Structures are given as structure tokens and as C-alpha cells.
Amino acid sequence: MEKIVRLNMTKREIIEQAMPRTYRNFAGRALTSKIISTEVPASCHPLGQKNKFVIATGMFAGTAFPCSGRISVGGKSPLTGGIKESNAGGTAGWKLSRLGIKAIIIEGLPPKDEDLFLLKLNGDKNELIKAGELRRFGTYKLAKELRNRYGENIGIIAIGPAGEMMLSAAGVAVTDLEGNPCDYAGRGGMGAVLGSKKIKAIIIDDKNSEKEFMFHDRKEFIRISKSVAEKLIGEKKILRKYGTSVEINESNALGYLPTKNFRKGQFDGIDKISGETMHAIIQQRGGMHSAPCMPGCPIGCKQTYLDNKGKYLTSGLEYETIALLGSNCCIDDLDAIAKMARLCDDYGLDTMEMGVAIGVAMEAGLLSFGDADGAISLLEKIHDGTPLGRIIGNGAEVTGKVFGIQRVPAVKGQSLAAYDPRGNKGMGVTYMSSPMGADHTAGCVIPGRTGFDTTKQYNLLEPYGQEELSLDLQIMAAAIDSMGICFFIGLNPDMLHTLADLHRARYGLNTTFDDIVKLGKKVLEMEHRFNLAAGIVPLHHLPDFFEEEPLIPHQTVFNVPFKEIFKAMRKKINISNFSSK
């Protein structure tokens, strides 16, 4: 029987409950957004007692289907003020599912002077453990300490000092198969929400669990899983070899790699920060590559970066991190970027929000573009909790506001991802229209992807049809996120057909492709509805400069008409009640 673990921090009380009927058909992002929409008043303060911190596993977590163990982390975001779902890999989803836990809801608020706690789940017993001694622990030291205490095999969901400080750019770390806390539900400040509840970490111990999963048609389920896994092994060789950082060169070649606070789409120092260079360094220094972050992943895009003395630095050096901490800040030193990524992981900060915030600080003249030492020292100030550190730790928009800067690449309070919206116009539409703020994973437009009509191709430099492409991908992403699956398995209609088949094999319902599409739409509608009640309209403009300054080298501005995006939103999802001006 699948259950919810509900922890009330006002009463310091844990209860387990069977999945309520109204939540029963939901999982992953659909479940976190459903719980937030149902239980959290949209107008509440994100750090207050009415907000909830929710974790949900996917529909196929714990099964043999590849990459199905992601967790969704949800709540009202202190960064955007709207609903947030941020998902992460690592081992937590797998382990939670083995304990039969579908969701964790942390609600209420302990007294202001209360100490930190750990929430420990092991199937038989759920414990709330005082943990004041772990205050200010970085996530690495924390993970090591907790594995010493509770065993090497536990899964950990944790915050660093940034979450304790309730900084809006604080993320939630999840440990990977090596026990390193560098799988991140990074975006939207969900670490600050967990920090407001005074939970330093959730420990998942599944060693005594022998969970049996039920299948309507186990054979068919295994057949589909195997076939998808084989396909991924064959198709994802480059991703396995280089990790997501392989995109650095591509994005530079296509001219949408954020450079100098989104001034240019190509970076002079490209050769020093490319995925190929990173791969060579990793090989030379003996770092591990091509590792999975969770059980049952045949892709294995994780790359372990060592410093020049061969010491482990991070395994979270992804495309977004390198681009936003690197080219966006004109920093062309991969060791420095890796150091910054490590600091972010350890402090518990979103590397993306930090890259953009540092770019804005450079814009404000606090340090120069390209100043890697200055950027590292700025990150250290966040940890120290100085006023300047707290400004940066609250992200790009707050940094821009405090320093009176208008060149701030953010939408709905959240920094843009590593795709300049002039060079990748479909991604621009996603930034503007996603309920999640400027979040690339919410509708990830890259060359070659199509919408539901797979015969239609798009030129990302041209405005035509980008609204349709983005919206279709947003719907697909919402569906896949709701299944708790890594979208690297394929963000396309074919995959949705496969997932419908998979759903039938698992649950024996007459699930069709259309049902999966409907699920994606429903999730987006629910999220936009929450946002509107929180005072956030569904469609925002990009910052002025994207419509005014031509992007180098393409000399193109962002020019997808606002009205067309609005019309597409109305057509594709049921959004009403907001102005179209």
C-alpha cells in the first residue's frame, strides 16, 4: 500500500497516511503540484507556516524502467512567489519507493529558536531527530557524517548553509550512487523552504525493505523497459562520454551560449571550457566518467571532476553550470568553474541562479567580467552571511534590484537558463510562459526537437511557430516530470506513446497517448491557476534588452510576438482570466 509521510513541524509529529483518493492518480510533479494546490493557500509567505515542502516519487519509481527514480520537490517558491516543482536524480526516489513512500509532506513551522532536525525514514519507524550539531554543515561534510552514523547505503535529501539561511537561491541536494550530494533540485529556492521548516536532512534507509511492486502485466513492463534501455545505450553514447557539457560547443556554434551577462552568444574562451576539454582533463586526472546518478540508468551522464592535485571536486559540472558560471561571467578556467560549482553544491545553492547573479554583480561593477577569484570570493561571502553575500544568495533579480541594474536576465524572479532567448527563441517562449519561471527543463527547446507534429521543423533563430514548439514541449515535460522520469530518455511524442504502453502494463488501465498529453496539460493548468491566485499572471515578457539589443553574432533580437504566445497558451492549455495586452 502506497503512503504519504506527513511531518508537522509545529507539533513535531509524524504521521503516515494512505494515499488520499484525490491524490491517488498523481505522482511526481503532478502530485507535488496537486498537494500544493490543494493544501497551500496561494497567498501565503513561502517561508511561513502555511507553505509546505513536498517530495513525491514518480509513477514507476523502484521499477526496472530506466531513469524512473527522480524525485519532484515542490512548494511555493521564495524565488518566484509562485508554485515550484524542481526535480532531481540520485538514489532518494528509488529508496523511497522501496519503503512504499509516495510522498513526504512537511508542514507547519517550529518555533523561531528551535534547533535543526533530521527526518529519518526506514520503513518500520519514522523519526524526528534533533540535530543542532549539524548546523552550518556543508552538504559534503553532512553526507559523510550521516553515512557514518546511519550506514553507507542511506539516501540523503539535504540542505546546506544556504537553505538554513533561507536564501531564495538555496537548492535541495540529493546523494548519488557514490554518496555525493550533487544531484540537485536546485531551482526555485526549495532549500529555503526546507530550511524554514528547520529540517537539515531527510535520511532514507531501505536496507530492511523488501518491497514487492505490483504489475498488471509484468512481462510486458519488462519488455518495454528493456527495449527502452537498449535504445538509450545505443543512442546516448555522446551524452555518456561527455555528460551534458557536450552542449557547450554546440551551443556556442549555434550562437546562443550566454556570454558576458547575456551580451553575446559565443565565447572567446570556448576551447577552455568545452565538454571535450573537460573530458580530456577528467581522463588525464583520473576522474570517473559515464556514471549513472541512480539505479537503473543506462545513460550515465555523470562526470567526476578532480582538481589539479587529483582530489575530488564535484560530479555536478553540467552544461548549465559551466555556461552560467563560466562564459556568462567570461570565466574561461574550468578548474575555477569546478571550484565554484563545488562551493555551490556544498553551500546548497543553485549553480544556475548563482552564475546569473554573479553576472549581474559584474554588470554592477562589483567585480570585473572574467574575475574568477572575485567570483569565488563572492560565493564565499554568501556562506559568511554578509549583506552582500545574502544579496547574491537571493539570486539575480534581487541582486539587480539592490544595485539598480536593469540588465537582469530573469523572468518571474528566476534567472534564465543557459540558452540566450534571441538565439534560441523557442526557449525564450518557455521562459516567458512556464509556470516555473525561466526554467529550461519546463519545456526544453533544442535543435531537432519537435512538437506533437513531428513533421514540422523549426529554425530557432526565427520567430515562426516557436510558441507552438515551446508549449508542446512544456506539455510533454509536465507529463514526463509527473512520471518521475529523466527527460533525457526522450522528449518527444514517440516516448509519450511508449509511456502510455508502460502505464497500461503497470496499472492495467486503458491509458492512451491522449491521456498522457492530457496529464501534461492538466499539470500546467493547475500550476498556472495557483500562480494566478498568488498574483502571478501566466505570461510575462522577457527583459527589455532581449527585444532591443541584437545578439552577437546573429544580430537578432527576441521577436516572437507576445500575442501569438498568448494565443497558443489559450489554444493548448485552458488558461483564462488574464489580460493579453
Add this chain to the structure above:
Amino acid sequence: MEKIVRLNMTKREIIEQAMPRTYRNFAGRALTSKIISTEVPASCHPLGQKNKFVIATGMFAGTAFPCSGRISVGGKSPLTGGIKESNAGGTAGWKLSRLGIKAIIIEGLPPKDEDLFLLKLNGDKNELIKAGELRRFGTYKLAKELRNRYGENIGIIAIGPAGEMMLSAAGVAVTDLEGNPCDYAGRGGMGAVLGSKKIKAIIIDDKNSEKEFMFHDRKEFIRISKSVAEKLIGEKKILRKYGTSVEINESNALGYLPTKNFRKGQFDGIDKISGETMHAIIQQRGGMHSAPCMPGCPIGCKQTYLDNKGKYLTSGLEYETIALLGSNCCIDDLDAIAKMARLCDDYGLDTMEMGVAIGVAMEAGLLSFGDADGAISLLEKIHDGTPLGRIIGNGAEVTGKVFGIQRVPAVKGQSLAAYDPRGNKGMGVTYMSSPMGADHTAGCVIPGRTGFDTTKQYNLLEPYGQEELSLDLQIMAAAIDSMGICFFIGLNPDMLHTLADLHRARYGLNTTFDDIVKLGKKVLEMEHRFNLAAGIVPLHHLPDFFEEEPLIPHQTVFNVPFKEIFKAMRKKINISNFSSK
């Protein structure tokens, strides 16, 4: 012929134009909001080249009608992100009207490294004068310098260092009859907008002007003006004697005086900060009281506060300033409060936003409640431009966000005024539903005021009917603001009847009471429409704690139902297209 002076800072070019037909029936707030709605894209960055800084005089500026010389200052607000009109007394409105200038529009943006400028208007010649030497001048030193240069009789509209620094709480100072820069269009950060245009001051020299005003029926106009003036002389004796600070005792007695970051409605140190105490100090030290801020004001609510050595400190020590810098911060020392007010005036900051921001900083533990020296030193940090100073200078909401504080008394990015919304529930409705953010002047509910139905009385501690009362007063305020008249002449239906008569006598149109009401509604609708296009819905909740923590001493929470306010908005003004959840 009435005209607009249009200054384009991109081209550094001044043109004069006749009032365009579409603007012709507008003045004051209606005119600034009309120009902003017409010429400024709602989505633009408030500090960017597309925003405009607009000043408009009222419908009767320069005439004998009492208190008719206020100016409206408008633009897209860096504080709220929405449309803003903030109005001020002083001599500028009178002098502009004598030059035949109905409005000033400052648009475009000079290069980033461009120096500061003065805009000098004298009827024959409009000049843009380089003024780099005035950088960082406080408004007092600036006013003195400009009067030395250009004559004692000039009117000045200026910013202090806070405006140059583009802080979101920077206001716009206007000189009074004594030449002191302490009449303020304080709210909404309009000083930052003028700072972004690199205009340090606007100088209005009307000494060569012999403007003749046209009247449809001069005799009748004079008769009405005289009768209103006589009535004000008789009725406003207490306001004349004590200034607005007389409200301190009233508000404390009624239990809605903000105390300790809006924890309580009564202050232990009340006797030390009351208007009566202030009056005694002023008398004892020989400060001037009962002075008008503009020509033709028979009320004269201005009080000049000297320090304990008899030296001039400020004539801007108003109710809001004393309450928010004083009781709200638990500071019971009137000399210290006056010193803080002086610093705000001199730096060019909104005293209200500062009082609330300092209260939030106290909440965050940066200094203790009651620490006057600490509060003064915090204000000095703003002037120094330290990161902490810039945080505070960006207002209460940013301060709360940076320090992870949820107890932030602000709505739509703007701090509340000095009326706790649990003790004055009608004012709470104004905070929630005004297009201006938490602005008391936008619909000022105080005991005894009624809506359009003057037979209906309201208990401000009870929720019943507050939505109607607030909305009616918002409509009246929008109408009176659009005439450029100080609402101290009377915020009630009788006064709107008088203003209709006055309008007929001036312009010879068949203006009725209904027309004046329609004007108020139209202005509100226009402003909400702009806001919605900027992504801001018309109705916001108050911060959670007002609905959760009972106010001492009344033990009441804010409980006017959101749905009722929404319904009243729909009924009273034509607001559609937003969710009611």
C-alpha cells in the same frame, strides 16, 4: 495655451508641444497615468529607456482655489513594478502653471557614463544644463546652491543621492515656500526613475511670467474658492496647530498605531512622540508652525522642527513619518526621529518606506527595536552605498527577502502606511486593492469618513462594508488627485459636488458630480489595466500575519473577506480578467 515640455535624454533635446487632443481633458494623476498608459510599455524596466518620468499639474493650479497647486509625479515604479502616481505640495505646481506648463515628460536614457543635468524652465527658454558638480548633493545643500545660482524665488523638483543611486525607495523632493526641499512625492521610487534619466533637479523660474488664466465664470469661481477657504480656516484649526502629527495620539487611542514592526497598535512611549509633545517642543525651541507649503493654502499644516540647539532640522515631520520611524521601530525620541526624517529628506528617501524597512531590519536582528542610534547609522549606510545600505534603501520587501524574514508589512512591493490594517480594516482594503500598492493616500480610511452613501457609518474594527468604504474613498481620491488638490480640503461627496461646480465655473462644461465620480473610476481602471499588462493583478492579499496574529490591544485579525473585496471592485470599477480565488 497649455503645453507639455518633453525632454528626450537619449537625444538631450527639449521640445514644447501643445497638449495633444487625447490628453486635453486630463490633469494631475489622471494625466500622469494617461501618459504612462499611452506611452510606456507596461513590461518595460522601470530604470530603462522605455520608462518615462512624468510631472503634471492639476486642473486649477495657479488659481485662487485653495490647495490646488499639488503636482503629480508618475511613471512605472521600480518599487512595485506597476504604475505609480505620487503627489506633492510645495511651490512647483503653482510656478509651472504660471509658465503654462501642464506636464513635463522626461523620456529616453543618456549614456551610462553621462553626467548629471539640470532642467531649467523659465517660460522663454528651456535649458538642459550639465551639472556633474552637483553629484551626491543632499537636497538641502542642493536647494541652497540652486537658489544662490538662479534666485531665491525658483521652485525646485529634485532628487538626493538616493535617486542618483537608483534606490527603489528614492523620492522626489519639492521646495516649499521657504525653499526647503521637504515636500515629497515620496512613494514608489519615482526618485530612482528621475535618477535613471540623470536629472538632478528641475528648476522652475516664473519671475518673468504673467500668465493670465481663463475662466468661464470668474466671479463664480472666486465665490466658490472663497467659500471653501473660509470653511477650511474655520474647520482645520487643529490640523493647523499640530500638523498631521495630531493623529499620533488619535491613532494610538484607536489602537492602530504601528508599533514594533506592526506587532501592536499602541505604543508605550506615546507621550514622547505625540503631536501635542511635538507642538510643545516646537513652541519651546521657536520653530515655525502652521505654515502653508504652497501659495493659497488656508490650512497651513506645516510644522518646523528645530534641534535642541535651535537649529532647523525639518519641516517634514508628519504623522506617517513619526509613526513609522518612531513607534514602529519602538523609538520614542522625537529628536532622533526628526534627525532620521532630516536624513531621509536630505538623501532623498521616502520616510515611510524607510521606517518600515528599518522595522524589518530590526525583525531580522540587525539592530534592536528602540535603537535610535543604530537606526540613524543604518540610514547613513544608505548614503554610503554599502550593500547593507542599498538593501535598506530598496525598501521593506527587498530587506525582508534578503534577510529571509516573513514578517514584512508590504503589499505589491510597497510598505504599508501608518495604519495597522487589523485596527483599521478599511485601510487594509485600500492596501490590498489600490493600483498604487499599500498607499494610504490612495483611499484614506479614517474614523468618520464615509463612502458615497453618507448615512452609512463604519466601525473600522469590524469587517462589514469596509470594501465599499475603501473603494468609494479610492474613487474620490483618484478624482481629487486628478485635480491636483490636497485631499485635506475634504475627502467626501460634498466636496466632489463643490469641485463639479468649480469645474463648470472654470471651463464652462456641464460638469456634474457624476462626471467627477466617473473620472475617479476611469483613473483607477486605467491604472489597474496598466498593472495587469505589467503582470500585476488588481487585488492582493495582506501578508499572512495580519490574518493570523491578533493585534494588541484589540485582539482582532484582518478579516474582510477577499471575495467581498473582489466583488466590490467588480461592482464599483470595471475590472475584469483576473482570478477571484
